[in-house]
Amino acid sequence: MKKLWILGGMLVLMAIAACGRDNMMLDAEKASAPAGAIQPMALTAAEPGPQQEMNTESYEYLPENEFLRVSQNPLSTFSIDVDTASYANIRRFIRQGKLPPKDAVRIEEMVNYFVYDYPDPIGDYPIAISTEAAECPWTPMHRLLRIGLAAEEMPKIATKPSNLVFLLDVSGSMNDPDKLPLLKRAMKMLVQNLDEKDRVAIAVYAGASGLVLPSTTCQPENKVYILSALEELSAGGTTHGSEGIKLAYDVVQKNFIPDGINRVILATDGDFNVGVTNEGDLVRLIQEKAKTGIFLTILGFGTGNLKDSTMEKLANKGNGNYGYIDTITEAKKMLVDQMGGTLVTVAKDVKIQVEFNPAQVAAYRLIGYENRLLKDQDFNDDTKDAGEMGSGHTVTALYELVPAGVEMEIPGTDPLKYQKASDLSNAADSGELLTVKLRYKRPDADASKLLNLAVKDVGLDFENTGEDFKFAAAVAGFGMMLRDSRFKGGLTYDGIIEMARSGKGEDPYGYRAEFISLVQTAKELDQ
Secondary structure, three states: OHHHHHHHHHHHHHHHHHHHHHHHHHHHHHHHOOOOOOOOOHHHHOOOOOOOOOOOOEOOOOOOOOOEEOOOOOEEEEEOOOOOHHHHHHHHHHHOOOOOOHHHOOHHHHHOOOOOOOOOOOOOOOEEEEEEEEEOOOOOOOEEEEEEEEEOOOOHHHOOOEEEEEEEEOOHHHHOOOOHHHHHHHHHHHHHOOOOOOEEEEEEEOOOEEEEEEEEEOOHHHHHHHHHHHHOOOOOOOOOHHHHHHHHHHHHHHOOOOOOEEEEEEEEOOOOOOOOOOHHHHHHHHHHHHHOOEEEEEEEEOOOOOEHHHHHHHHHHOOOOEEEEOOHHHHHHHHHHOHHHHHOEEEEEEEEEEEEOOOOEEEEEEEOOHHHEOOHHHHHOOOOOOEEEEOOOEEEEEEEEEEOOOOOOOOOOOOOOOOOOOOOOHHHHHOOOEEEEEEEEOOOOOOOEEEEEEEOOOOEOHHHOOHHHHHHHHHHHHHHHHOOOOOOOOOOHHHHHHHHHHOOOOOOOOHHHHHHHHHHHHHHHHO
16 A cells, blocks of 8 residues: 555656646747747646536525605716626526526616617717606506617727727636537627727636737738637636736737727626736726726626626626627627627716606606715715726617605604795796606716706507607506516516517517517526
C-alpha cells in the first residue's frame, strides 16, 4: 500500500510539471505572436466544465404597488425603464411548459417589449410625451391612464462611430446549446451589421480574464478575424466577472471615441459568484465609468444560473439596458432590428413625475416599475440616476385611477393634529386630470431639461381607444395574472386574449401574435 501511495505521488508531480511546461509554451507563443493577432488562450481551450444540476436562478422580491390617496400622495415619481429581459424570460418559462416565478414578472418590461406608434419628437427635443385615458377594462368604475414616450430615431447614416468591447462569459456553465453557441451566433449578427467606422474588441472571463481580440476596426477584410475569434471560443472554467469587467472598461477607455458610442456589452448566463468579493465596488466601478461616457449593456442567456436581479442592477447603474436572449430571433430583434435602441443613447437619466388633481382623482396605482420608484425630491436632483432611452425607443407607463367620488377602501394615515389640508388652488377647477412632468439629459450633459404636459380625461370607453392602448392594457393584464395580483379585478385569460386581438394591428414582425399564443399557453398551464 505504501508503494502505491509513493507511485500516486510521483504521478501527481509529473502531472504538475507537465502543466507547467504547457503554460510556459503558451506564454512563449503569446510573446512571439505578431501585434494584433488573435491570441490563443488556455481558458478558451479548457474542457467544458460539468453540467450544473441545481437550478440557482434568483429574482428580486417585488412587492406590488398599492393604491395611494391623492390627498396624501399627490406626486408619483419614477425612473423610466426600457429593459425587455422580463418578457423574454417569461416566454422562455412558458415555452418550457411552466408558469414563471412571480418575481420574474416585471410588468413594465413586458409592456415595453413592444413598440408603439407614439408621436415623434419635434424641434430640438429628443423625447415626445403622449397620453390617453379610458375606462379600465378589469375594473370598469376606474380609469386607465397611459403615458407614452417616444425617443428620436437616429438614421443609420447619422449614427456615431462605435467603440465596443464584447465581454463574454466562457465559464463551464455556458456549455449548453442555449448559452455560448447562441451567444456566438448573436454577436456574429451584430458584427455583420457594423461598418468601417466601428471598432470591436473581445474580452472573455472564466478561470481568468483575457483579451481574445484587441480593438479592431470593422472593415470587411477585418471582419473575418473578428468572426473567427468568436467562433473559436469554447466554455470551461469558473466565473470571475469582476476582473473581466475591469479589463473590458480598460480596453474601451484606451480606444475611447469622443462624441462616439463607447460601450461594454456583457453576455453571460448571470453567474457572478466566483471572484466577486465586493458587489459594492463593482457597482461603483460601473457608475464611475458611466459618468465618463462608457455605458454598459447586459445580455442574459440560458437557464439554471440566471442572476436576474444582479444583471438588471448592473445594467441600470451602467446607463445601459438589460435584455434576455432565448432564441436567435430575439437576438436579431435586439442586435439587428433594434440595434440603434440597444447601442445609441439619445437621452439619459429620464424621470417622470405625475401630479394628480384631487378634484378629479381620489387615488392611483402605478402598474409595474416597483424597483424604479424615486423619492419626489429626486425628480429635480440631477445627481440622482435614472433610466436611458435609445434611438427609436418607446416607453409606456400605465396608471389605474380611482375617480373622485368613487368609493374604495384605501389605507391612510390618521388626521393630522397640527395641520389641515390646504385649500385647492384655482388649477384644481381647470378640469385637468393631472400634469405629467419629464426630466432628461442629453448623453453628454450634466444638467437636465424639463417637459410638461397637462392631461384631461375626455371620457373614452375602452372599446373606443386605439390599438396600442388596448394591446398595452392586455400585456399589463397578463402580467397581473402571472403575478396573481390582488388588483386584477375581472381579468381572465380569455379577456386578455380578446383585448390583445383587438389591439394587434399590423404586427409586421409577429411579436403581438406571439404574445396572444403565449397567453393561450399560460391559460392551459394554469388549468
